[in-house]
Amino acid sequence: MKREEWLRVVEMRGPGPIPCRPVFAGSVWNQHRGKLQEVVNRYPELFEGMPPKGQWDAFPERHTADQRSKDRWGCVWDNIQCGIIGQVVEHPLADWGALDKLTPPDPSRENDFGDQDWEQIARDVKTAKEAGDVTWGGISHGFLFQRLYYLRGFENVMIDYATGDKRLVRLIDMIVEFNAEIVRRYVELGVDCVGFGDDMGMQERFTISPNTWRRYIKPAYAKLFGMCRQAGVHVHLHSDGYIADVLSDLVQIGVTIPNPQDLVNGLETIRRLLKGNVCIDLDIDRQRIIPWGTPKQIDEHVRTCIETLGSQQGGLMLVCGVYAPTPLENIEALLAAMSRYRMMFSS
Secondary structure (H helix, E strand, O other): OEHHHHHHHHOOOOOOOOOEEEEEOHHHHHHHOHHHHHHHHOOHHHOOOOOOOOOOOOOOHHHOOOOEEEOOOOOEEEOOOOOOOOEEEEOOOOOHHHHHHOOOOOOOOEOOOOEOOHHHHHHHHHHHHHOOEOOEEEOOOOOOHHHHHHHHOHHHHHHHHHHOOHHHHHHHHHHHHHHHHHHHHHHHHOOOEEEEEOOOEOOOOEOOOHHHHHHHOHHHHHHHHHHHHHOOOEEEEEOOOOOHHHHHHHHHOOOOEEEOEHHHHOHHHHHHHHOOOOOEEEEOOOOOHHHHOOHHHHHHHHHHHHHHHOOOOOOEEEEEEEOOOOOHHHHHHHHHHHHHHOOOOOO
């Protein structure tokens, strides 16, 4: 989708095709291999005419089974399945005594997980602008809420929230300063949108109390999102899990494209809180219906999502992450439904 079409959807300026993005984890490519490629190739309309080419057997270190790796903050990751990220098993700030020695990555050349080549990024943005494409800046997934427990350990940071440990504020400020420099650079490049990802929800409830979130996380988010919005740059925020308690807060502090999960938050709740106010990038179920349902159930669910949240004004996108062990016939049903219903509000 070209930039002007995308902006029309995001800014709710009239009817058009609903952008639909199937995203395949390395684990599902590894599962189905060439057979998945054959299915993907049948739906070029979902991939701007260029279906992705799968890669299996060769994965980055953090996505390789039985591998340990260290990110640029010093967190050690362990993995048990190829094609999907692992989890942090060694936390450099498990003891607050290490805080004075913690050195953040250098945002002029690093992100959370690797090198950041700003000269190449600038060239890529320039090329995309010249082609009339949407230009994006990307902040590493888990940039704040998750980074805190990557560094401290989950139980430790929960205690920090509960006791109001002042060192937590110091650590948050350090992380925000690092990310703010990355945001500043993207804004200076004139990107259309900066994408953030931070999983804050559990299966049925928010991980911390909304008031605790408003005390510690919301001001930090507001600073980073505000940098974007002051420059007219859109803010996309992905967060897994139940986040309905803070969806209105996120819109208030500048999220223009929230990316909530459908079933855990509820379509009616998402409709009530977001429809008509911002562009919803709906994260289609990846836990129940897509991997375990029937093709008919998948078709019905995609149609229901679009009927509930779509409109002639735009303001709806769909994304679906597909993971092993989703059957091939379910993947076909997902792509077919996206292709079939994406034009529901196009005229």
